[in-house]
Amino acid sequence: MVERPPAGTIPDAPGSYQFKDAHGRVIYVGKAKSLRQRLSNYFQNPRNMPPRTAQMVATAETVEWIQVRNDVEAFMLEYSLIKQHRPRFNIRLVDDKSYPFLAVTVGDEWPRPMVMRGKRRKGVRYFGPYAHAYAIRDTLDLLLRTFPLRSCSDNKLERHRKLGKPCLLFHIEKCSGPCVGEVEREHYDRLVEDLLRFLEGDTDEIVRRLEGEMATAASDLEFERAARIRDRLTAVRKAIERQQMVVEKGEDLDVIGIAEDELEAAVQVFFVRRGRVLGRKGFVVDKVEDLAEGELIGRILGELYQEPAPLGIPRTVLVPEDPDDIALYEDFLEAQRGTRVSIRVPQRGDKRKLAETVTRNASEELVRHRLKRASDHNSRSRALNELQEALDLPTSPLRIECYDMSHLQGTDYVGSMVVLEDALPKKSEYRRFKIKTVAGNDDFAAMEEVLTRRLSAYKVERDKPVSEREGRFSYPPQLLLVDGGKGQLSVATRVLDELDLADEIPVASLAKRFEEVYLPGQADPVRLPRQSDALYLLQRIRDESHRFAITYHRQLRDKRMTRSVLDDIPGLGETRKKRLTKELGGVRAVQAASLEDLKSLSWLPDKVAEAVHAKTHGT
Structure with missing residues (x-):
């Protein structure tokens, strides 16, 4: 303490x-x-x-x-x-879903709209995020009828520029053809500006202008042009309908809704610009710490606005309850935005109805999340508690490491270390060991080498200042598991004793029968109930350690088999090697081929064929 x-x-x-x-x-x-x-x-x-x-x-x-x-x-x-x-x-976010954005690459020579996910880039304007990518693509398809910007990749743009011919999108009037000079720079830039204003919610001006252009074309008896503008106007209105008007005054708001229980909270955020919902975002918060609702809202505000918001920070943020220190968060948002930001709890009218809608979305998301994770979350907690009780561990084994060996008749000996934290695989901590000192088939010696290397590395890291630790082996497990019975357990116990870690790291072994767990100093194994969550957890980590070890073993074996036969043959580079194995049916077929078979390949020089035959036949 x-x-x-x-x-x-x-x-x-x-x-x-x-x-x-x-x-x-x-x-x-x-x-x-x-x-x-x-x-x-x-x-x-x-x-x-x-x-x-x-x-x-x-x-x-x-x-x-x-x-x-x-x-x-x-x-x-x-x-x-x-x-x-x-x-x-x-508290931490447990929903790492990457939401799609409608982005415009304003930094390009010829900007283009596109659907993007992941990390934001410079020179790109983002709108959203949206719940589903297909909704953006449908909206983008409508907008290209009114704002015919290029939507192709840079490579395709350059290819058509060299060909001097536009693609199909130009012919169906969804692109103005910058690749072949069919549009002037000034007109293209104006299209980009109009699209950006439309996506920002400034739709009335676009509609009025199109209506005026259609009326002018009709009065000038340019009926074909008037019909094309009419179609564009229809597409714009359909796109506007998809952006639901939620507040009549055309205000800019972010609306936060929360639904929670004792362990988690589902959060939904609607981004409203000029009275219309332009994007939404949702995530789930793991309530590791005890927080009142006001404190939780403050943490959520930090998560939302510490990073640059895609649509900027509005003048008003609506929340279900005031944060614990509202003046602090308003000052923080003001520092981010540059002007005053108000955090409010809506009391009546359209804003109250909108907040209720967002909260209802959060409640539905929490229900879906519970259905998806409830059994998993509860079983993980029960499994750790059952393990601590059954194995008499000093603490709940929040970090478990399991070790396994793999080889083929003593060749390509490898060891694996898989890690579970909070009963979930932490693959960034997995490690693979190529056995260096063991000759032949000796699982005990191989296990001793792997554990000695891992735990010695931990002792080195432990003795360093915190700022100098590399993190690879900095933390010990609360439970060290080895695959096998009493023999493997005795090896692990001996290594811990030799490194003076026996009092710090509990150890156990998993016998081939899953219900048997051996502990130091106990002749009889611990038998876990067959339907227990603890047994299921041990099965999962054992299967994962097997998979990880076998995968590494196969990689080494395949690499050795390929290199030992066809590597370092004069005149047989990678291209010829791939073609040779493909045409003959694999490395073994090359080994079995006669010199006449190799020389019959018209593309393989005779000297190279002779060298391949000599290498594969040991002559």
Whole structure:
């Protein structure tokens, strides 16, 4: 448990504080107007604290803080540290869906509209995000009838420019043909500006202009042109209908709706510009820390607006309840926008109805999320608790490492390490080991080498200052599993004893029969109930360790087999090697081929054929 810093050492000033565990890992980040007052709340009787807060304080070993000038800087520093460290006890987004945007590449020579996902790029204007990509594509198809900008890739544009012929989109009037000089730069730029204004919600001017152009063409008896403008006007109106008018005054708003339970909260955000919904976004928050609704809304505001918003920050943000320190968040949004931003709870009228709609969307999303993850979330919690109880572990095994060996008659010996954190695979922590010191078929020696290398690396990392740790082997498991029975367990126990880690890292082995788990010092195995979540978890991690080891073994074997036969043959480069194996039916077929068969290949020189035959037949 973290010790209270000496009296008077904590400043009575705004800042951010970080709790760290015994390994120097940041497990919680917070902010405070007064660091002294806020931190004092953590050093009281744990019975008086919320359960998750008490668990965090019990896990922490040290607390540090960074003093800043004001509350806004403390808030921004807190978010920056959370983003950098992803602490266990801070709330976090568990929905990492990449939402599609309608983007316009205004930085290109000939800008184009397109559907984009992922990280935003410079020189691109984004509109959205939207819930479904097909909705954007349908809208874009309508808009190209009115704003005939090129929608092709840069390579296709360059190809048609060299050909001097436009593509089909030009002929069906969905592109103005910049690739063949059919449109002047000034007119094209005006089309881009009109499209951007339309996407920003300024639709009335576009409609009025098209209506005027259609009337002028009809009065001049240019009926074909009038008909084309009519079709464009119809397409524009259909696109406008898809942007639902939600507030009559044409205001700019962001509307946040939240539905929550004790563990999670579903958040929906509608982006309203000029009275119309131009985009929406949803995510789920894992409520790792105990937060009142006002505190939760404050954290959500930080997640939404610390990064540049695609449609900018509006003058008004509607929330279901005021955040815990509304002045702080309004100052923060003002610093981001450059002008005053109001955070309000709608009380009546269109805005109240809109907020209810957004909250209803959030409630529906939470129901869908529960149906999808409820069994998984509950089973993971039960599995960890059951493992701790059944194996008599000092703590819940939040990090489990499982090791397995793979070989073929003693060749291409490899070991695998798979990692589960919070009972979920953490593939970025997986490691593969190519056995270096073991000759022949000796699983015990191979396991000893792998565990020695991994745990020795941990000891080296553990003894470094926190700032110098590389992170690959910095953290020990709360449970180390080896595949096998008592023999593998004795190897793992011996390695832990030799490295003085036996008291720090619990170890167990999985026998071939899943219901048998061997522990040090116990003759009889622990038998887990066949329908238990703990047994299911062990089955999953064992299957994953097998898969990971076998995959690596096959990669090495395939590489060795290919290189040992056809590699380093004079005149047989990669292209000829691929063609040779393809025409003859594989590496083994090349080995079986006679010299006459090889020389019969018209594209293979006789000298190369002789060299291949000599290499594959050992002559």
